[in-house]
Amino acid sequence: MDAQALADQLEITHLLTRYARAVDTKDWEMYRSVFTADATIDYSSAGAIVGTRDEVVDWFSQAFGVIPWTMHYITNIDADINGDTATVTAMFYNPMQLPGMTEPSYCGGYYHHHLVRTPSGWQSRQLREENLWFRNGPGSDG
Incomplete structure (x- = not known):
């Protein structure tokens, strides 16, 4: 791996770390900085919003306000870099405390990014x- 490829891998890993920190700390300006102004974001597999970066930030700032805490772990980052674009697939694991729940909830799956x-x-x-999966969701048995 040459120096540029290594630098790109490190920067992409840092980008995903900033993404996780932004969501977990509810820092929506940091969240915006992860995405291009024209980005499209699809959280429909979790029953959430599909929209532009700013539409998602508006939705998150309201919906996440009632969630006491989340802790995103992003691992196994596979980046296919082609010049100034990259296709990235990374695993996530997300324990969280949902409102009205006494025990933590957990979900996991993949993030699929197209980067520039x-x-x-x-x-x-x-x-x-x-x-891909969700445990101990609202109204569930565990």
């Missing part, structure tokens, strides 16, 4: 969450 290199560094132009 911008003057600000790598940013996501498209994100699709593939939520």
